[in-house]
Amino acid sequence: MRIGIDLGGTKIEGIALANDGAIAARIRVATPRSYDASVNAIAELVAKIESDVGAKCSVGIGIPGAITPAGVVKNANSTWLNGRPLAKDLDARLGRPVRLMNDANCFAISEAADGAGAGEDVVFGVILGTGVGGGIVVAGKCLEGPNRIAGEWGHNPLPWMTPDEFPGAACSCGRRGCIETFLSGPGFEREFVDHRGRGESSAAIVAAAERGDPAAAEALAVYRDRLARALASVVNVLDPNVIVLGGGMSNVPRLAESVEDLLPRYVFSDSVVTRVVKNWHGDSSGVRGAAWLWPAAF
Ligand SMILES: [Zn+2]
16 A cells, blocks of 8 residues: 655645555544644654554655755745755654655646556656646656756746736746746636736636627636647647646646647647646545555555
């Protein structure tokens, strides 16, 4: 049995994943806002799950950042984790080696293992949520890269910007016009306020578009076109077999299908066979991918 843990900004979720992909136990707790308390909470969650399933398990953890080659956390928006040797501390606390991985990579691993990208050679997993991230799985193996940023397309600039889009809003990374500032949920909402003068949640804008509201429908058409442009620049470099959409914005109706149809406008190829699909495992993909960080049961 494998334990997977998703260390989120507001909650920590843990599951026990059986070898057949079934979830044998699931627990959620609020994320403490300090390092030591986070380590404690993870250790307690592992102990509780192992007691529930009656077995010692491997432990994989998805984190909102990356582990540097020196073994410390970086780029986490849960800033109390940054610079801390989380893997080493959890190894000691749990008495076994623990594997940590960026949460977008965990999403890609999950969907490549037994989700919407199963059976494909090159899978690009995309998170369109509070932030925009991604992960790359090639022949079943997650590509991390020496800087541990493989797949971080959200902090490239939006390709083929129109004069209206240039230079784009300020991004949390310190630059302007990043893909994340256009395609994250908050970015989509900010654009709607800026261009339509209405402050509404992403879900409300999507619902209005479904009812035939012209401004909301137009905003979503622009969103789909921007997503197609942004993904086309990934296709030109990586040429994945399949792109799997995840995160809250992946729930926009017909998003994957319409972006797949738009890709040929922008990809450098006279024919484009890249599939764009919605994820299969929804909110559970990250935590399932964390469990899959270990290839076999302990
Ligand atoms: Zn950025």
